[in-house]
Structure formats: C-alpha cells, structure tokens
Amino acid sequence: MPSGFFALLDDISALVKASAASLDDVPTQVAKTTGKVSGIVIDDTAVTPKYVVGLDPSRELSIIYRIAQKSLINKLLILSPAALLLGYFAPWAITPILMLGGAYLCFEGYEKVHSLFSPHHHENPESEPLTPITPEQLEQQRVTSAVRTDIILSAEIMAIAYSQVTGQPLVNQIMVMLAVAVFITVAVYGFVGLIVKADDIGLHLAGGNYPPATQKVGRGIVKFMPHFLSWLGYVGTAAMLWVGAEIIAHGIPFTAHLLHDLEQGLSSMPVVAWFAKALACGVAGLFLGFLIEKLVMFVKRIFFTPGVRH
Template identity: 45%
Template sequence: MATGLLALLDDIAGIAKVAAASLDDAAGQAARAGGKAVGVVIDDTAVTPRYVTGFSPSREVPIVWKIALGSLRNKLHFLLPGALLLSLFAPWAITPLLMLGGAYLCFEGAEKVAEAIRPHHTEVQASAAPARDPQALEDEKVRSAVKTDFILSAEIMALTLATVAESPFATQVFVLAVVGIGITLFVYGIVALIVKADDAGLALAREPRPASTLLGLRAAPAGAPTGGDRALGPVTQAFGRALVRGMPVLLRGLGILGTAAMIWVGGGIIVHGLESYGLGAIGHTIEHAAEAAGAWLPVLSGAASWLVTAALSGVLGLALGAALIPLAHYVVTPVLRSLKA
C-alpha cells in the first residue's frame, strides 16, 4: 500500500515537472514572440499619444483607458480566435499573411520617411469648422485609435503566431494570450505615463517645495523653509521644466525609432518569408555580411552582427516600401474608393 502511494506521488511529481517545463517553455516563447514585435510596439507607443492631443488633462487617462480596452478587445475577441483558426485549418497561409504584414510595415515606414523629407501641409480653417460636442469628439478619437490599433495588433498577433506555429495548440493559445495582454498593458501603461508627464513636469516647475516633501519622504517645514529646502526647491522646479521640455523630444525620438524599427522588422519578415519559399539568396547575403562584421569586431561581435542584419534588412524594407507607395496611392486607394462608392 505504501509502495503504491509512493509510486503515485512519484508519478504526480513527474507530471508536475513536465507541466512546469511546458509552462516555462511557453513563457520563453511568449517573450521571444513579444521581442519580434518590437517595431510595432514602439510605433504603437509613439502614435497613441496623438489621440489625446487637444483634450483637457482630466480626460487624457480615461481616453487612453478606453483605447486600451479596445485594443484588448481587438486582440482577444477577434484576432486571437482568428489566428487559432488559421493555425488549425490553413497553416499554409501564415507565411503569406506574415509577408503581407511585413510589406505593410515597410510601406508605412517608407511613407513616414517620405513625409519627413517632403512634408505635405494641409491648411485648415479652424474658424470655419463647426463646434463639436466634446463627448462626440472623444468617442470619434477613440474609434479612430482602436481602428489603427487593430492593424498594429494584427501584425503583433501574426508575428507571434509565426513564432509558435509548430508548437502544440495549448501553447499557441497561451502565448498569443500572454503576448496580447502583456503588450497592451505595456504600451498603454507607457502611453499613460507619457501623456501625464508634461502635466507632472508643469506642476513641479511651479512648486517651490522639494520633491522629497511632495512625495512624503520628509515632513513639510512648519515655518519658513530650511536651508536644505531652499536648496532643493529650485532642483524640483528645474526637473519639472526639463520634463516639460523633454517630452516632445522623447515623442519625436520614439517616432523616429518606431519608423526605423518598422522598416527593419518588415524587411526581415520579407527576407525570412522568401527563405521559406526557397529564395534564400538575399537572406544568405545578409547573414554572411553579419558574420563578417562580427569577425571584424570580435569584442562586440553580437552587437555588430545584429546592427548589420538590421541595417541591411532596413535597406531592403525601405526600398520595398518606397516601391509600394505609388502602388498604394494610384492603384489600391482608387480601387477601395470605387468599392465604397
């Protein structure tokens, strides 16, 4: 009896170890899949703050929260089931769809580069525009942001699905859900901090007390400020002013980094897709160049190889995106307009 019980416990322990290993493997795959979506994540983080521009500070976080809920609905209600159905019934379509998403990333990135080089300004007569109901305007902005998020979320889920396409079905469900929820919380948490950072900086710039007093780390002085408080007050104000001035720079930097990441990630997707169809010449060329860069800088071989791979993938992505711009404007857009008419 005791022997049978010990054997049963040993079997249970073995099953638990297998389950733990499977969970650890799934978590690792989720982390790798999230890393591959870095270009889309950065672009999403850079784009979303624009949707709260022009609203009162009290509405900024609620608007971000509404967009975040819409993003979760996009990923979990629509895209996750669609990705699983695709994996079950049409796995052959994953690579073409992924390449289509990569081409879209290249196109969008190249269009942003073209806009930066030759901006097109559209003058709008603000006085001629009719007054809008604030709630209706907010709802419209949220709908527009959620629609944009759907495209970005589809790219994230496609990248994730390609990473776990050969994994068991339960692992695919776990990884897709973890990546969808995790990236949404990360992106919109960062966005909420970004949109409130300038308000926090403005408040600090107007505050004569030091930050340690404001945060409750030291008691507020009962009378006139002490020497330490007088010294730290200007530091708090200087930090607030730096925060206000730095946020536009941060947003511009995020936009540039997001555009670059979209181009190199999109180019990399195209290269890997071509390799899966037996067209590996471009991929082999990039790989050999990366190996040569790593051998040339052995101390920084990993970083050098990655930089060369990203740069050459970016060159390919930029060229492809530039070629797609006239096709999108003169063929795809007129066709879509005619279908809507």
C-alpha cells in the same frame, strides 16, 4: 484491478509532470516572442500619443485606457483565436499574412518619411465647408482611428507570437499567446500613459512646494518632452520600415539567407551586426514602401478616378 488502478494513477502523474515541465517553458517563450516583436512594440508606442494631442488633458488617461481596453479585447478574443485556427487549418497562410502586414508597415513608414521631406501645399480654407464637431465626437474619432491602427500592429504581434510557438503543445501555444497579449498591451499603454502625462508631472514638480533641485527637474521634464515626442516619432517610423522589411525578408528564402549571412559575418560584433541588419532592412523597407505607394496610386488612378473607363 488494484494494479491496473495504480498503473492508471502512474500514467496520470506522468502526464501532469510532463504538462508542468512544458508549462515551465512558457515564460521563456514569452520573453523570446517579446524580443521578436520589439520593433512593432516601439512603433505602437510611438504612434499612440498623437491621438490625444489637442484634447482635454483631463481626458488623456481615459482615452488611453479606452484604446488599451479595445486593443486587449482584439488580441484576446479575435486575433489570438484567429492565429491558432489558421495555424491548425491553414498553417501555410501565416507567412503570407505576416508579409502583407510587413508590406503595410513599409507603406506607412514610407508615407511618413515622404511627408517629412515633401513640401506641404496649403489649401484654401474656404474651399471646403467646415463641419462642427463636439469634443465627445472628436474623442470618439481619435479612439476609433487609434484602434484601427492598433489592430493592424496587434495582428502582426500575435501572428509573430504564434510563429514562435508552432510545434509546441496546444496548451503552451494558448498560454504564450495570452501572456504576450496581456504583457505587451499593459507595457505599451502603460508607457504611453506615462508619456502623455509626463509634462503634467513636470509642471507639478516645477510649481509645487518642492526643493529647488526637484523644481529644476520638473522644468527639465517640461522642456524635454516635446523633443522626446519628436524623437519617438522618428524612432517609430524607422521601426516601421525595419520591422516591415525584416518580416518580408524572412518570408523569402533568398533574402532570409542574406540576412542570416550578414549576421553570421558580423557575429563577433553583435551590436554592429544588429545595427547593420536594422539599417539594411530600413533601407529595403523604404524602397519597398516607395514601390507600394506607386502601386496604390496607380490602382486609385485606374479604378477610383471619375471619368476613367474600367
């Protein structure tokens, strides 16, 4: 009996050591996953600041916090469990879902590029009645819209996170998914909060009782932020196209091999290889977005235009 008891203790000890060794790999997996979703993170960071434009500056951080809170809840309680369940019961569905999300990113990216270069038609302001709206209602609309966009990007992030830990022990999968959800949410919305308050920080430094050099820095921040926000918007659009196309490409063996061959051919110049892949994916994403937009318009014209027979 004693020998059996000690054998059981040895087995438990071995299991604990194996689990600890497995958990030691979690930070590495989190870092690897974060690198894989960097394009989507850039896009999420670039898109969010627009939702607080025109609102009461004193409410900006509160709005960002509300969006971040809902984003984290969605990642932890809806998207992560959904990814784990799909991975267990229907692992074949992960890649198609990723590709659908990639198609959406290409579509959104194309729409943004198209709006930059297409002429804007000014509508007659009297053609539609204006509906009064309170600041509270406007704020709620902005938060709802931001959360709707975020949940699509977050779904892509968590699906990619799961794709990086398939085959790992369940505990590792859960730990990595939770760590990625928390880390990316805090990083994205912390940086967004810093962006939206940067002009206030600049004004404070420029107008306070500070040395001339500090005041100059404050004025520089105030002048720089509008240009930075514009640049960030362009980067976010480029990231949408690049990431969307790359996700789709990795779901198709032929295009996945093409990307791999491109990287291998330029492996001696890593920066050039990364830029070439990003450029190729960006151009492909723009073309895919164009095709998807035409398909969406066709479906709308057939099924949603009054007077058209179905």
